[in-house]
Amino acid sequence: MLDMSSIEAARAEFPGTEELTYMNVSARGLTPQRSRNAVDAMMDKMQSGATDKAAMFDLIEQSRDGYAKLINATSDEISLVKNVSEGLNAIIAAYPWKSGDNVVLCQDLEHPNNVYPWRHLNRRLGVEVRSVSPRDGAIPTDEILSQINENTRMVTASSVTFAPGFRTDIGPIGAVCRERDILFLVDGVQSVGILNTDVETLNIDAMAVSTQKGLLGLYGMGFLYCRADWAERLTPVYLARFGVDLGGSGAHEASLGDDEYALMPAARRFDLGNYNYVGVAAADASISMMHELGRQRIVCRRHPMRHGPRRQRTKPTSRRAQCTSTGHVLLYIQIHEDWTIKISAHSNLIDSLDQALRMPRLNRFLIQKPEIQAGVEVVDDLAPGG
Numbered sequence: 001m002l003d004m005s006s007i008e009a010a011r012a013e014f015p016g017t018e019e020l021t022y023m024n025v026s027a028r029g030l031t032p033q034r035s036r037n038a039v040d041a042m043m044d045k046m047q048s049g050a051t052d053k054a055a056m057f058d059l060i061e062q063s064r065d066g067y068a069k070l071i072n073a074t075s076d077e078i079s080l081v082k083n084v085s086e087g088l089n090a091i092i093a094a095y096p097w098k099s100g101d102n103v104v105l106c107q108d109l110e111h112p113n114n115v116y117p118w119r120h121l122n123r124r125l126g127v128e129v130r131s132v133s134p135r136d137g138a139i140p141t142d143e144i145l146s147q148i149n150e151n152t153r154m155v156t157a158s159s160v161t162f163a164p165g166f167r168t169d170i171g172p173i174g175a176v177c178r179e180r181d182i183l184f185l186v187d188g189v190q191s192v193g194i195l196n197t198d199v200e201t202l203n204i205d206a207m208a209v210s211t212q213k214g215l216l217g218l219y220g221m222g223f224l225y226c227r228a229d230w231a232e233r234l235t236p237v238y239l240a241r242f243g244v245d246l247g248g249s250g251a252h253e254a255s256l257g258d259d260e261y262a263l264m265p266a267a268r269r270f271d272l273g274n275y276n277y278v279g280v281a282a283a284d285a286s287i288s289m290m291h292e293l294g295r296q297r298i299v300c301r302r303h304p305m306r307h308g309p310r311r312q313r314t315k316p317t318s319r320r321a322q323c324t325s326t327g328h329v330l331l332y333i334q335i336h337e338d339w340t341i342k343i344s345a346h347s348n349l350i351d352s353l354d355q356a357l358r359m360p361r362l363n364r365f366l367i368q369k370p371e372i373q374a375g376v377e378v379v380d381d382l383a384p385g386g
């Protein structure tokens, strides 16, 4: 158990933070030592022939609980998936779409993995994609709401956009969707593990998250939340043994029931076959650390970040460095193309997207205010004339 009173104790889990100022959580987090230990322990068993399948299933249930607690859901409302794309597609494919139905989103600010599924739905089934324009780099909640009509079946938004990384004010969207029985589907990967993303308070009906960013896990592992009463109105398009209810955990994993099969409760129906147990072990370890610290303690704070970026705004723009603050927690720095080579030399630490440099929100035990400031200074030094 961690000493809850000490952020420093938590940081000791991240040997990387002793050597560098790590600024790349928007792309991928640093994996803690305990995740590595958990993966090593599983690999030791795989290598020596001592694999314990029952213990692996226990781990699956433990990690389902861990995800659920993080977002204020129940375990049955969590399915284990590969990534955001798989989670979003599972929900989209399971919905009984009819021609003339529509979805509302802001295509310009969604990650392509939350745009192509909708374009494909339009191509396949003629579902209308109603897209609003960004305002000041953010998804405008009022515009999203104004595009909803009697044919809207889903609204989708990222809780924090992948670029430029502003928070979306999703509470009001969730409230309207709940009132009108529209499924509100959220891409939560840039907020879960960093910001408190409470599916109850925000009226989120379904949310897909992968573990390599704020959850400090591995690529190829994620979870899908789907609210129980919505999940039970959806019919998964893919189905395999773990999505079928053969009387709870008592039935063998390879047992086959008769033709009158029932789907598992809530989001469990989206589970398919064997899991990515190594990915589950890594994320379970990092999430259990977050639970030890307490959900509130991993959440970034607004005020310290406000000061950092705003001070930078006063830098002369002739240096082609401009930092803008969301008023929340993200630094987003416009870069000039001449910087590309210099920036790529730092690509393990910071993340460049087209003409911009993405820096992370503040995750208190991984990145602290002085490090954000140091990161800004590194970037500033890279600037022509810097």
Ligand SMILES: Cc1ncc(COP(=O)(O)O)c(C=O)c1O
Pocket: 026, 027, 083, 084, 085, 086, 111, 113, 158, 160, 161, 162, 187, 189, 190, 209, 210
């Ligand atoms: C908002 C957002 N959605 C989705 C993804 C990636 O999707 P996937 O987990 O399916 O690879 C990213 C990765 O940067 C992202 O920032």
